Amino acid sequence: MINIKENEKLNIINHSCAHLLAQAVKHIYSDALFWVGPVIEEGFYYDIDLGDKVISEDDLVIIEKEMKKISKDGKRIYREELTKKEALEKFKNDMYKIDLIERMENDSIISCYTQGDFTDLCRGPHVETVKELKHFKLLKVSGAYFKGDSNNKMLQRIYGICFETEEDLNNHLMLLEEAKKRDHKKLGKELELFMMSEYGPGFPFFLPKGMILRNILENYWYEEHTLEGYQFIKTPIMLNQQLWEVSGHWYTYRENMYTSNIDENLFAIKPMNCPGGMLVYKNSLHSYKELPLRVGELGLVHRHEASGALNGLFRVRTFTQDDAHIFMTENQIEEEIVRLIAFIDRVYSVFNLTYKIELSTRPLEKYIGEIDVWDKAEEALKKACSKANKEYVINPGDGAFYGPKLDFHVTDSLGRKWQCGTIQLDFNLPVRFDLTYIDKDGSKKRPVMLHRVIFGSIERFIGILIEHYAGAFPTWLAPVQINIIPVNNEFHLDYAENLKKILLNNNFRVELDEREEKLGYRMRDSVMKKIPFTIILGDNEVNSKTISFRHYGSEDTVTLSIEDFTSMINYTITNKE
Numbered sequence: 001m002i003n004i005k006e007n008e009k010l011n012i013i014n015h016s017c018a019h020l021l022a023q024a025v026k027h028i029y030s031d032a033l034f035w036v037g038p039v040i041e042e043g044f045y046y047d048i049d050l051g052d053k054v055i056s057e058d059d060l061v062i063i064e065k066e067m068k069k070i071s072k073d074g075k076r077i078y079r080e081e082l083t084k085k086e087a088l089e090k091f092k093n094d095m096y097k098i099d100l101i102e103r104m105e106n107d108s109i110i111s112c113y114t115q116g117d118f119t120d121l122c123r124g125p126h127v128e129t130v131k132e133l134k135h136f137k138l139l140k141v142s143g144a145y146f147k148g149d150s151n152n153k154m155l156q157r158i159y160g161i162c163f164e165t166e167e168d169l170n171n172h173l174m175l176l177e178e179a180k181k182r183d184h185k186k187l188g189k190e191l192e193l194f195m196m197s198e199y200g201p202g203f204p205f206f207l208p209k210g211m212i213l214r215n216i217l218e219n220y221w222y223e224e225h226t227l228e229g230y231q232f233i234k235t236p237i238m239l240n241q242q243l244w245e246v247s248g249h250w251y252t253y254r255e256n257m258y259t260s261n262i263d264e265n266l267f268a269i270k271p272m273n274c275p276g277g278m279l280v281y282k283n284s285l286h287s288y289k290e291l292p293l294r295v296g297e298l299g300l301v302h303r304h305e306a307s308g309a310l311n312g313l314f315r316v317r318t319f320t321q322d323d324a325h326i327f328m329t330e331n332q333i334e335e336e337i338v339r340l341i342a343f344i345d346r347v348y349s350v351f352n353l354t355y356k357i358e359l360s361t362r363p364l365e366k367y368i369g370e371i372d373v374w375d376k377a378e379e380a381l382k383k384a385c386s387k388a389n390k391e392y393v394i395n396p397g398d399g400a401f402y403g404p405k406l407d408f409h410v411t412d413s414l415g416r417k418w419q420c421g422t423i424q425l426d427f428n429l430p431v432r433f434d435l436t437y438i439d440k441d442g443s444k445k446r447p448v449m450l451h452r453v454i455f456g457s458i459e460r461f462i463g464i465l466i467e468h469y470a471g472a473f474p475t476w477l478a479p480v481q482i483n484i485i486p487v488n489n490e491f492h493l494d495y496a497e498n499l500k501k502i503l504l505n506n507n508f509r510v511e512l513d514e515r516e517e518k519l520g521y522r523m524r525d526s527v528m529k530k531i532p533f534t535i536i537l538g539d540n541e542v543n544s545k546t547i548s549f550r551h552y553g554s555e556d557t558v559t560l561s562i563e564d565f566t567s568m569i570n571y572t573i574t575n576k577e
């Protein structure tokens with residue numbers, strides 16, 4: 001799916017379309033005042049003060065009609081430049097524009113753009129005439145507090161998107177439709193994977209079927225990491241204030257941390273696993289012979305997110321990071337990263353997820369550590385990407401203050417991008433925790449450390465997988481793999497129960513639908529639940545001791561012996577299909 005912000009041309013027409021929206025709103029609601037209307041990845045929005053008026057979906061249709069009318073009129077868009085004083089005078093009846101203007105430097109030149117009867121404060125750039133804005137759609141409306149502060153007035157935020165051609169617009173609207181059908185919140189409910197409760201906003205509950213999926217992912221994670229030479233730990237959820245002071249989180253991350261008192265000491269619930277991991281490293285002496293030391297932790301973290309930002313499993317207040325810290329010497333960085341990239345590549349390809357790598361380098365001003373260490377580390381990251389034959393985009397100066405990083409952005413089956421994996425070098429924590437190892441010559445040295453995740457958050461990754469597969473999981477992940485439907489309980493149930501036992505003994509996840517419902521109804525239900533294999537048992541199957549099944553997504557019925565069926569399913573699962 002397209003990112004409007006990344007495309008220069010689309011950026012300009014979406015920005016211009018926000019003004020077109022504002023003009024149309026002003027025609028219909030003459031008292032309307034406008035706050036800001038930025039371009040976002042998904043198009044644009046405008047925050048509008050309409051007094052007590054709440055915009056409905058029906059209103060959007062009317063506004064859209066007015067936008068089309070203005071576009072047809074085809075007025076030119078004119079730029080005008082004002083001094084701050086002139087701008088304050090011009091917009092003196094508009095508290096929102098005054099708010100914006102007052103924050104500008106006294107000697108700044110302030111630009112306004114006028115199209116027909118409508119003038120808006122703006123830096124530009126815009127299209128030449130409103131005629132160019134033809135292929136747009138208003139997508140939704142929601143309330144948004146002025147400046148995001150719930151003590152302030154609620155404004156109406158109208159979202160829209162604009163393209164160069166009708167075809168592009170229609171393709172995009174089709175993708176949005178498809179994305180809606182795949183919404184993990186909707187599918188999560190229908191497939192009984194997880195739930196949310198008003199008693200814990202942002203704290204997901206995993207239901208039995210979701211737990212199966214989750215356990216498979218976690219077991220897969222442990223298996224793969226064991227092969228890669230990782231060891232595993234589990235560190236406490238709560239640790240005291242002193243620790244967070246040592247790690248620095250107390251000073252930089254305090255507002256996102258939940259705290260509680262234990263025996264009159266302040267404790268914080270961990271927002272990250274790192275400090276606990278550092279304490280484990282310090283628990284024993286380390287020799288250079290142990291390096292690289294790879295220590296993994298599926299760590300449950302809690303972070304305070306604003307209630308308005310919460311979104312299913314994508315944005316939660318508690319999640320499990322598939323974390324690991326790797327301790328090594330400077331000379332081991334490159335080889336370790338090459339290995340990590342190959343590892344991450346292997347994991348994503350199992351889910352048919354492609355990805356792009358971004359390399360974020362040293363910030364220009366705020367950073368810690370020596371420049372030559374940064375340079376060497378960045379060079380090692382670049383070399384590792386080339387050695388792994390992976391292209392990467394550089395985000396200059398976008399690294400954290402404590403080290404450069406590689407981010408992995410996966411693309412799902414709808415072409416949407418999700419940042420999942422990260423390899424983050426850290427020059428800060430080894431110093432703060434005074435980590436050391438004993439080198440060949442017996443001297444104490446400081447190890448290089450990196451943090452890394454592959455899924456990112458297991459909860460969010462499950463959300464991504466639900467949408468990526470549209471809930472139709474491959475057999476190895478499916479909570480229920482096989483559904484057995486006897487045509488008639490009187491004649492076929494015994495055989496069905498016997499078959500269920502055999503399949504359970506093969507460690508398959510099997511359900512038997514013995515409800516006294518019509519065959520067609522039960523078959524449709526099996527498809528609704530997106531179960532990979534639906535077995536239908538009638539006279540033929542009972543007499544010939546075979547099974548007939550349909551694979552999800554296919555209308556063909558295939559008949560096999562029980563042995564052939566089980567070996568086929570085993571093959572499918574072993575190959576993670």
Ligand SMILES: [Zn+2]
Pocket residue numbers: 015016019113121122123124125126
């Ligand atoms: Zn503008």
Ligand SMILES: [Zn+2]
Pocket residue numbers: 272273274323324325451452
């Ligand atoms: Zn970490």
